Amino acid sequence: MSKGARTLLVEGLDAPGVLASVAGVFAHHDTNITGIQTLPAMAGRALLTIEVDADADVSPLVSDLSALPQIQRVSLEPSLLTIYGKRVIIIGGGAQVGQVAVGAISEADRHNIRGERISVDTIPLVGEEALADAVRAVARLPRAEILVLAGAIMGGAITAAVRDIQTQGIKVIALNMVGSVRDVADLVVTDPLQAGVMAVMAVARTARFDLTRQKGRVY
Amino acid sequence: MSKGARTLLVEGLDAPGVLASVAGVFAHHDTNITGIQTLPAMAGRALLTIEVDADADVSPLVSDLSALPQIQRVSLEPSLLTIYGKRVIIIGGGAQVGQVAVGAISEADRHNIRGERISVDTIPLVGEEALADAVRAVARLPRAEILVLAGAIMGGAITAAVRDIQTQGIKVIALNMVGSVRDVADLVVTDPLQAGVMAVMAVARTARFDLTRQKGRVY
Numbered sequence A, B: 001m002s003k004g005a006r007t008l009l010v011e012g013l014d015a016p017g018v019l020a021s022v023a024g025v026f027a028h029h030d031t032n033i034t035g036i037q038t039l040p041a042m043a044g045r046a047l048l049t050i051e052v053d054a055d056a057d058v059s060p061l062v063s064d065l066s067a068l069p070q071i072q073r074v075s076l077e078p079s080l081l082t083i084y085g086k087r088v089i090i091i092g093g094g095a096q097v098g099q100v101a102v103g104a105i106s107e108a109d110r111h112n113i114r115g116e117r118i119s120v121d122t123i124p125l126v127g128e129e130a131l132a133d134a135v136r137a138v139a140r141l142p143r144a145e146i147l148v149l150a151g152a153i154m155g156g157a158i159t160a161a162v163r164d165i166q167t168q169g170i171k172v173i174a175l176n177m178v179g180s181v182r183d184v185a186d187l188v189v190t191d192p193l194q195a196g197v198m199a200v201m202a203v204a205r206t207a208r209f210d211l212t213r214q215k216g217r218v219y
Helices: A018-028 A058-066 A080-084 A094-113 A128-140 A157-167 A192-203 B018-028 B058-066 B080-084 B094-113 B128-140 B157-167 B192-203
Strands: A006-013 A033-042 A045-052 A071-077 A086-092 A118-124 A144-150 A171-175 A187-189 B006-013 B033-042 B045-052 B071-077 B086-092 B118-124 B144-150 B171-175 B187-189
Touching: A006 A018, A006 A058, A018 A033, A018 A045, A018 A058, A018 B018, A033 B128, A058 A071, A080 B128, A086 A094, A086 A128, A086 A192, A094 A118, A094 A144, A094 A192, A094 B094, A094 B118, A118 A192, A118 B094, A128 A144, A128 A157, A128 B033, A128 B080, A144 A157, A144 A192, A157 A171, A171 A192, A187 A192, B006 B018, B006 B058, B018 B033, B018 B045, B018 B058, B058 B071, B086 B094, B086 B128, B086 B192, B094 B118, B094 B144, B094 B192, B118 B192, B128 B144, B128 B157, B144 B157, B144 B192, B157 B171, B171 B192, B187 B192
Parallel strands: A086 A118, A086 A144, A144 A171, A171 A187, B086 B118, B086 B144, B144 B171, B171 B187
Antiparallel strands: A006 A045, A006 A071, A033 A045, A033 B033, A118 B118, B006 B045, B006 B071, B033 B045
16 A cells, blocks of 8 residues: 555445456556455445555546446545554553553654554464464554564564564564564563554654664663 | 455465456356455565455365466465454544553453454544544444544544444444543443453453443443
């Protein structure tokens, strides 16, 4: 999703083949779909959001989509990136996740007031496999930019998952804890509030904080 | 996204027409796509996650998708619902959002330990229009079930947006604040920690808390 993306909200039948017809309209106009997302069907109706680049000519798309027999309604909406912005993800134990969240939310507030859009999204979890799955899937979360691991002990499969998502462009901050995630994290921070604040600073264009210059440091 | 959904992770070219080809495979097998999501393209490659119902026969889909010239890789992954579960969304001022989040994360921890999966996702924002847009777009967030409005004054366009998303099945808890959102919320809670706890209880199948029996009450 690029900054200037435009989003079409398409409401239609929840049935096989509908998406193929919709996607066919974009292919016919040689317009690349930069983001697409479906929402759970309600009463046999499916809701699709489709993002295209800001320079795409949307009016012929809207009229061709509206002409499809399976489509009831097409409208233009602001993109989720415009509304909710970049995502800071916090995963770990409830006690630590809560405190990292307080720091991150407070810092995001300060940047969002100055025109940024940063969300702080969390899940408290227990168990190496559940945590590793959740870490690995951060790369599949739209708009996720940085992960804070907020636990007391994390290693093994979780460390492997951290390496995976780092190759996909996700930055990782870890609390100062037992286990090997400390060794692979881009930054280790002891205080949970500070970890949350630094995570937001690392993704805010309204802050001067370059995580690559802190690589491997412990605070 | 249904509970037993299966997710295909499809990696291919980021170009016009690719989605139409992919969707065509599902249409050919008469398989309904229950959820689809793209991730930002990296180095000309696009990543698509496609969910189908648990009873769908995925092996012919995987082989037909792999045979498409624009597709490099197809794999089966757990769904985001399996990993991150239902979402509690908290929107408002930084101070209040942070405290509601602490309550919600702590309560989600207790339920997730017992086998639930509940995420707590937040954004601190200022301004009636920005807040109204963010509230309205909750209906477009996958897996979102309940919204907590955590501010000191909210009304006007925000109240209209609350009514909109309530008709789309999203429950709304408001802090005890100035303005008309109090009048339309499903529940009004004075203490922010308690509001977060109650929001999680309202969506957890591991809790005994029926929001419909509390409709319009103030705590």
